[in-house]
Amino acid sequence: MGFIWFFPEGEMPVWSQKLKGVCWVGSRKPLSGGEFAALKATGANAISQTPFGWQEGTDSPGIRWQVEGDRQWWGESGTGIQVTLDSAESHQISNMLKPHLWVRGSWPGEIEMKSEEDWNRWFENYETFILDYAKLAERISIPYLCIGTELEKSSDREEDWRKIIAAVRQIYKGKIVYAANFTEFEHIQFWDALDFIGIQAYFPLSDKEVPTLNHMNQAWKSHLKDIESVVKKFQKPVIFTEIGYCNTHDAAKEPWVWPNERGEAQISEEIQALCYESFFESVWDKSWMAGAYFWKWYPEGKHRDPDFSPQGLKAETVMKQYFLAD
Template sequence: MNLRSLTTIPMFILGAVLLLLLGALGLSFAVGLPVQAWFADDPPPAAGIQGVTLDAKDRPGPVTYDHLERLGISHVAIVPYIFQQDAETPVFQANYGSGWATENDQGIRSIARALDKRGIDLVLKPQLWLRDDTKGWLQNITFEEGPEWDQWKAGYREHLMHYARMAERLEADVFCVGTETDRLAASHPGFWRELIADVRDVYSGELTYAANFGTFGQIPFWEALDRIGVQAYFPLAAARGSVSVASLKRRWTPYKAALAVEARAHGRPVLFTEIGYRSAPHAAQQPWAWPTSGEQATMTPAPKLQARLYRAFFQSVWNEPWFSGALLWKWHRHDEAFYDERAIDYTPQGKPAEAVIRQWFSERPLTGRRHNRTQEKGPGQ
């Protein structure tokens, strides 16, 4: 997750979502459809995904995988980063042979083999990361037609196709073609459609794109994918402090309605490609707010709030007919995690939220059809 310090977004997003909801409801009443019928035409069922994003400097050992199995997960997402110099400079680099275990090719292959032995599916989710974010965030990247746009297209395609071929060799269940580059998605849909077609030529699993929670309605190529991917950091409170599960569930209502509209419009189920909460006082107000270096020493942890946020998410969304799963942000290798309620980061490990997740993943697992891979693997793949 790359979102930083967007303090003006919450009210804007809430207002936009409410307008969308009211407009859709108005249309429903205008044509004489009852509200129940408006929500009745849901996308076809998809295999339930209950997963976590794994972040590991070194290759995980058996203890990490044992813990994931006890959690009740079906999928693990791996995020290898494609580094772009800044939002204005179309120069790329990737850690094919170096970097963390969850970022370099050898580490990813090793993790994929370990997951396969445990019957856990892989989601490969390559993501752009701006080395210098002073010139803008991923959402700000935009290029007019011309040499720089051509350079960006060629560079991004080269790296993404590398990971698409890897996803096929590793028999990944889901592959993500992009994350939060929503202005580029909206302004250059032709490029993305061509890229998706190229990926399908080499990869036979399911495809998604991970849209930001405020702009998922602006992605013009959902029908070319298998799932509508959303980075689900919706604001659920107006101010810092303790909030009840009931209050959090009420704040989910307009977001659920907007997601249902999108799923119905494109005939695709929704996958939360990221959702997570810090054990911090502003976790409900600004779920996207990345920890700063000084907060650990000065901020009072809020592990019970983190647990309530997860409980509200499960109670609000888990059984919606348009919903097909979530990848929780995030999970660390066992000995790299902060197993401490005093930690204020995103991991639920060692905190009350972990018990909430285990309860829902284990006792109320998502169901649905399994994806059928259509291409046969060759020897050695």
């Protein structure tokens, strides 16, 4: 899907043929047809698919999952993932398999065991979980695999992660990435073992009541310095494994906040679209930028407000403009 050239030491890697992606929401029922024609019309050429494993609590070492199960949504099952892959590829849209952990009452960034014994058990369980999906990805020829997402309190355990990466490489021959939270990526020491530096790019862009494009672009300058420091050290291209903004007036302040936690936030297509514009103006043309996946895209269209999806909104128009320009 692209080619990497490495400049001399200390300079930046260059990536061509960017991944113009969206985070595809697995549907309850099989696709009805036409979903990928609509996505292709935006200029998108990539999706990520996200099945789930389930963890009872942030300090629980147990993980439950089923690649195929009768309690899953169709789009998150192995069968649904393969059909979605086939449908996407018929429109020249590539796939990344990006399994997540769903943690009761929390999020993956808070997963932290209370003892070394529990950490060992958790990593054993997590390795089995991700290898099951690596086997699926290899069997059906998914070209990209994300081996973990926002597991911030585990990623300092470098040797445990290197063991997982080596085990995945034994099974899966495609490209692999880890999706580090925007507060995490600078601290990771195993980027050299992966094909990409992956960032969940929910960086704050402005704390102004009425943010402007200039405010946001200035904020990106600071974030880009941090990203480029890591790129220079590890000489790897970057994928924004997720980036997204709610259609609310406070979207630029705390992009990571879920819609149902935004209280009485005022709906604003304009601010959401400005956030998209700032990303494309500030980041998209960087030589090390291998691609980005916008959170999120519903096969059947957006049906609630507020929401992260750009579908049918001014943000989609911005995305389409830049995706089609390349």
